[in-house]
Amino acid sequence: MSGIVIILLLTIIQFIAGFGIINLFNIQLKPGMLISLAILLGVAVFSIMPFILQLAYIPLTSTNVFISILAACVLLNLKFKSGIARLKELRANLHIRIRLYEIPFVIMIAFIVFVSAWRCFYFPPTPRDLTSGAEVIAEYAIREKTMINSVFSVNLESTNNIFKPPYITCLQIIYKYAGFEFGQVWLSTIVACFLIFLYQALTLSIHRIFAGLLVLFFMAIPEMFAYTFMVLFDYSNAVFFFLGVWFLYQFFQNQQRNYLAFAGLIMAIATYIRSETLILACLMVPAIVWHHWKNKTGIVKGLISSAFFVGPSLFAYIISITIYINRYLPAKYNIEGLVNKNLGDLSPFFTRFSDINNKLIFSDLGVGYYGYFIYFFILLLLLEVLIKRKLSSTTRNWLYAVLVIYIGFPLMSYLLPLLDLNNSTKRGLFKIFPLMLLYMANNSLLVSWSQRITKWESK
Amino acid sequence: MKKNKNVPQADGTPQKSAQPVQPPPAPATAAKQPAPPATNGFKAFILLVAAVVGLLIFFGLEPNKMWLDQRIMPYWEDYKEQKLNLDLEERKMARYQTDYIFARNVAAFFEKRGTAGKTLVLVPSTDYFNAHGLQIHVPEPAVFYYFSGLKTIWANSPEASKANWYITARDGGLVFDSVTNQQALQDTIASFNKYKISL
Incomplete structure (x- = not known):
């Protein structure tokens, strides 16, 4: 008690x-x-x-x-x-009001x-x-x-x-x-x-x-x-990574810089939890620059916004890794030694990309790990593309975030060979699920069915 | 120039949608959003039935059914027993099993002698014990220290010769030897190193 x-x-x-x-x-x-x-x-x-x-x-x-x-x-x-x-x-x-059907x-x-x-x-x-x-x-x-x-x-x-x-x-x-x-x-x-x-x-x-x-x-x-x-680190990391992306997309919607700074702060927390999140935060930069370019506010502003978003994560990385691990801990840890020395060879990227798909996602083992969640996501995406034949910018944004994880993990494995498939990558993919969920919530079919139910409900 | 369109949200509030940047629902003003429309009793009941049917379909799918049957429900059964037994040591033993018991037993030997804080024990690998007929999984030194407070070292470490005790298997049991002879220690390290170290 x-x-x-x-x-x-x-x-x-x-x-x-x-x-x-x-x-x-x-x-x-x-x-x-x-x-x-x-x-x-x-x-x-x-x-x-x-x-x-x-x-x-x-x-x-x-x-x-x-x-x-x-x-x-x-x-x-x-x-x-x-x-x-x-x-x-x-x-x-x-007003906490739970409806009967909830x-x-x-x-x-x-x-x-x-x-x-x-x-x-x-x-x-x-x-x-x-x-x-x-x-x-x-x-x-x-x-x-x-x-x-x-x-x-x-x-x-x-x-x-x-x-x-x-x-x-x-x-x-x-x-x-x-x-x-x-x-x-x-x-x-x-x-x-x-x-x-x-x-x-x-x-x-x-x-x-x-x-x-x-x-x-x-x-x-x-x-x-x-x-x-x-x-372990991965669930918390997935939570804060998702929140960082969510508030970034709020900034895309309302253009208020406090939301962007807030998204940057949350992404910094995600980086503090797992340092390689810094790479994923950097992979969100094209979305920010694209947003500014499409809104005709200029690529320079896009880069400034990107700095707002990535800067705090970089700071978190420097404090928790560069300073703390290198300067405070008595044991030596050669972080540079973890980075792939042969960056000209792209085969580890494609090998890991293939392994993620064949072993972690589209396999019996993958169903055991992640159920039908990814399949359901693909089904909804296909239905939206086939029936509606276009994607709104909100769904495109969430799909981009999904892509950041989907491509980001092979990329990280290529940069940092120590990230293995069956542990680091398997758990790192947790970050993709809340992003897929938000895509589903913005899927135009689900949204339009929701509107019909709401309309019928309120008649 | 692309068209603007207004798409009502699920809760009935309009959602502004302007290309090229189509804003998603606006939580920035969400605190001031009107409450969702009231549902009459019959419609709420229909939706309740739909929700229950949705749940049944969801847990009818094989992976979800398996997850419920093999994870959630057994965990619930565990809970009914576990709530009656909150002893910390038993909870540790239930989770860490023989790793924990082995580490605690080894540490107890040195605690009885009052030397646990000053001892560095050379431990063989799991494979060594298995080869000698003992089903013991040896935790790595960091985990051993967590379980027992005793410092251990593996034979493949360059620091292994700093050990002042070592454990071997003999006649189906464990033998604890203090290091009195450096050559004997080196021989033990060499014999331990014949076996693969696994985590």
Whole structure:
């Protein structure tokens, strides 16, 4: 029981921190989206505070960690008056009304989330990537009050997991201090809030029946579901990458630079979680330049906007990899040595591209990993192309984001041969699913059927 | 010049759509959007039936059915038992199984002697134990340290000769030897190195 109270308390603190960021950037959202996004951002703030303390060589005692979190909450809510006004507005607009036909989906999704959350709470961290990396560092950080601890005096030749950015380590430290022996439950917070955000985002364009079914479809991707209770970097990375793209596309729609800067900030969080996300962020640049070119605002502005979007990710990379791993950690890690030396040979790109298609997607193994999600996406795309014979710019945008992942992973494997197919790529593809989901939500057939149902419903 | 068109959204609000940049639904003003239209009871019931049918079809598809039957429902059954047993050590053993038990048992030997903090143990690979009739999976040193707080090292490490204890298999059991003779240690390293190290 006390565990639930602690989770609630931490979630409230996360909401306050995240709400402060949303308010600073003046982002306007529906209440359901705003609350879930604020908590997600709060988790990200949590993941950064012990890291900042570590960078300043301040001991990671429970007092220091929680004071730093509270200080972050205060600093992020410096626009106190406007924050209070927005909270009042949020309260006035907050009407939780579940329609009768939403109930089956809500019950089913809540049941699946509960099962996942329980497993996340009950079992200790399992993946070897974690027990030989972030988790063992977090465990000894609690005992030795520093992330640069005795783990680095162990024989580490069999693992490079200690050289991953400290996102998970920081969250594990906080949740262990908060009384959860195995940490981890922050992942369930991310999963639940992300599903709420996704559902709300889908209902902006399609009927709630379709939205419920699609969220369930997303939740039931077998491999991705497994990582809703087995902590690793990829689920969180997929969440923040998606949010970064989503807010970038909001900028495309409303032209407000605060949305672009916000998208850049969120992409920086995704890069902090998994450093190679920087490459994917760069692959979004053509979409930004194209957007400016089509709007006749100029390629120079396009490049400036691209800098707004990629710059924070670059900063996150420099802090978490270039500075922290190279300058702070006692063990040497030759990052340059990981880059493909023979860039003239493009065959690794095509080999990986072929493997992704033949082994991970269009195979029995692929159905085991990802269910029929990708097939359903292709079916909807084909139907839209065949029946409607054109794609709106919104669907084209989402398809471009899907393409960034689809092409981006072979490209990353070509640049960084260490990214293997059966682990890194298999999990890295998680990022493609929320993007496919948003394509589905903007598929003109689903949108027009939704409109017909809504019209019939409101007659 | 391309035409502009207004496409109503699912919730009935118009969505501006201007080429070349067609804006998606606008969450920037979403907080002020009107509430979706009210549904009368009968239509809501029809939609409820549609939702239930949708769920049945969804879980009728083979991969989804398998996922529900082989993952979600067994996890739910697990939950009913697990909620009655919250002992931390048992939860660790249930998850890490023999890896954890092996690491804890080895560490316990040194803890009893009060030397766990000063010991570096040369451990053989899983293949070595299997070849000697012992079904033991040896965790890599970082994981071993996580499980037990004991520092271990593998034979293929250039630092292996710094070990002050080593473990071998003899007569179906484990033998712990302290390093008193560097030659004996080097011989042990050489014999361990004949076996592949796997994670």
